[in-house]
Amino acid sequence: MTGVGATGRLAGIARHAFPRAPMEVLDHVHVSAESGLAGDFRGAVKPGRQAKRQVSLIERGDWDAAMAELGVDHHWSVRRANLLVEGLDLPQQAGAVVRIGDEVVLEIMVECDPCSRMEEIEPGLKAALTPDWRGGALARVISGGTVRIGDIIRVEE
Template sequence: MESIDHAEVSLDGGIAGDFRGARKPGGLGRRQVTLMEAGDWDRAMTEVGRTIPWFERRANLLVEGLDLPQTAGVRLAIGADVVLEITRETDPCERMEVLAPGLRAALTPDWRGGACTRVLAGGRIAVGDLIRIEES
């Protein structure tokens, strides 16, 4: 994992450099880009009594100042061009327990583990870009 300040996002590949975002032939691309709220990560860290960098969660984007909708089908516009559609909750995996005992459980309530999205419109995103919830 690496932390970067900008990235290209595409319909077929998700975030450039992240093989998990590639849309498989015939696939729906339901997990191209993952987002997590900074406040949710902070609450989970408080619960487990640890300070672990957010990117260890392996989410693609850390969101601040926005309560991510917990509804499939909601669209998020990022920056000038990128549009993502929420497809489902990102379930915390067993790797979270390796990072800190109890972390998986701390990320389970209220979509704290984040949201999975598919790319509807690609483009460039950067740290500080505004994220807007679009009406469907």
């Protein structure tokens, strides 16, 4: 589903405490404008900087397509994304707004371009995640709260 009013659900949550740290998969987490996902090193906004990559999101369908293209089956968290979205095509434009559950509001900032680290996970993964925003989206937190697996995700703008 795409466009304003489209809905999906939150199918996964993951965070990592420092660069190259193992991903920790969760069933719920607090999200704030000051620190992104609690316990995730990417979310904190540095003084004098704008929040651009507090939360990373990836669509289950895009991850599954990349895995099928490569003929492998890695867990989605190896992408190092924070949130796995199911049943919704994420907006592919800066300024789009999505709501998760009743409280959390995120603004899409940029495409999450796959990095060379993906090649360490699986040869060809970077290329498989490159087309059509398959690598996901980066967002900033507009309004915080707690998100849980199964929460509804809605495109608001």
